[in-house]
Amino acid sequence: MNPVIWRVRDADSADLATISHWLRREALPATAPGEAVLVAARADDPAAHAQVTLRLVPRIGLVLPRVSFHVGCTVHAAPELALFHRQRTLQLGHDHTGCAELADIARAPRLDDRSATDALLALAHAALDRRVARSGDFGTDLVAELPGLRDADGSAPFWQGLGRHFYAGDIAAAAAEHGPGWRSHVAALLPRQTVSTAFLPEATQAAIGAVHPGARWQWAALTEIGLRDSHHVNVEDGGPVLEMPLPAPESAPSAG
């Protein structure tokens, strides 16, 4: 079987309607300089229906602060007590402020994982090329958040063990009202000081940095282009934030 060839283009208004359906929220057109909503369609599809999408954001966190937990480590050691104990810690911060981002990654529900990974890879390469063409608009690092673990009912063990104690409101309602930026607002209520993960339930600890099984196709493509675990996680579901430095424009390969 010949490999599928993917064509990448900017989303049009019909695509945005489709993407809104995939994301279960309104997908807005690109507005900032360098920003783009890209879709991948099969080269052999005469109608060129969008199958996978991403949004390329040149810089994040400059209007609404972008929060995440940094996953750190402290060692409690006392030779006198024959004790050596390694602890993971969570520290709320805005470490990715100013980075470029691959956001709003979504796919057509019936597309298989392998094809979705290939299509996302094509989109990511196209996004990197866009950035080379307008490097002045972009941050020096690229990040992408992956969805974290959720129970069958959609609740995230990470939130249940941590965030819920600081914001008792309905997070689905907050997300519906404020969009993805709701996390920036809820961050004002989250712990500012380092949290030792030893105080969190086991299910919450297990969710730190874990990728939702339904998002492994994304992980495969994003790590293929060079994104790596940044030891940061999303404040809602504990999903990992991947990161890579973007090559300096003069050393970047030509966009062709």
Added chain:
Amino acid sequence: MNPDSFRLRAARPDDIDAFVRIAGASATGITTLPEDRAQLADRLNRSTQAGASSDEPSGEEIHLFVVEHDGRIVGTSGIAASAGFADRFYSFRNEMVVQSSPVLAASNRIHTLHLCHDLTGHTLLTSFYIDPEYEATLAPQLLSRARLLFIAEFAERFSDRIASESPGLADDNGRCPFWDAVGRRFFAMDYPQVERLAGGRHKRFIAELMPQAPIYVPLLPNEAQWAIGQLHPVAELPFSILEDEGFDSETYVDIFDGGPTVDARVAMLKSVKASRAAQVVAAASAAPGNGPSSWHIVANTRRDHFAAVLRHAERGTTDLALGDATCQALAVEPGDRLRVVALEGSAA
């Protein structure tokens, strides 16, 4: 039991058998007395030296007291001149953090525990124990409050701030909900094991291994949250005396069991404020008083042979007529200086 049959005095090295009995009788964490004869003997020696020494105080001094009933020791109490002497004294400080998100129209009020050294250098009340059959008498009052008169009398040897630890919740097997939720996550040790270590030089090690960032209390199990600042039932009596003296119990808790650590300014304590100097007069030469009378703690002002008794006296009087037996119990004679304070609520 007649209150005037109790006598508090400075402990002596030959009280060792009584201290061994009392240290063994108290449950885990109840007193600060170690269950080790050699260590107890060392403390009694140090207490005697501290009472007799004419050296400038270093802060290392401890003072132990006993209360006797008909010559038998039925309780103990103590003072450590400077908490954490030459090292840090660790506590958790209760703090509230209020955060808000105007956009989400939400705010929270979060209880946090901060590891701190605030009480380092405070004078510390320690080693309180009373035999259960004496709990309902005035002996515990004498035992706890007379040491405040000692501090007031020799104020230059103590801090102007004072604190006292009280045991927190633990069951008979030593299971302690606060320890299980906090300390145990950093050391895989049961509370009784830690208690033994903490009694010695390892306390600082253990404290330094606790998380240095504030602990967000809502993240702890409910049982542990509830245990913060809760007293072990056996400590209710000595704790109630300290509360009555004016100690504050809201600010600090013990880093191991979450029990309340009370603190105060010495000068603001009820017995210190109300105490006054008096002098011994011969019983025969005393003019009969007409004012209201009540039970008083009557203490001598001898650091080396401190002693105190309960006597009925006229309120406000500065001349105390003491019989021969009382003079003997206090090792005083007419003309000697006393420090006295009325026990409130004990008017006859």
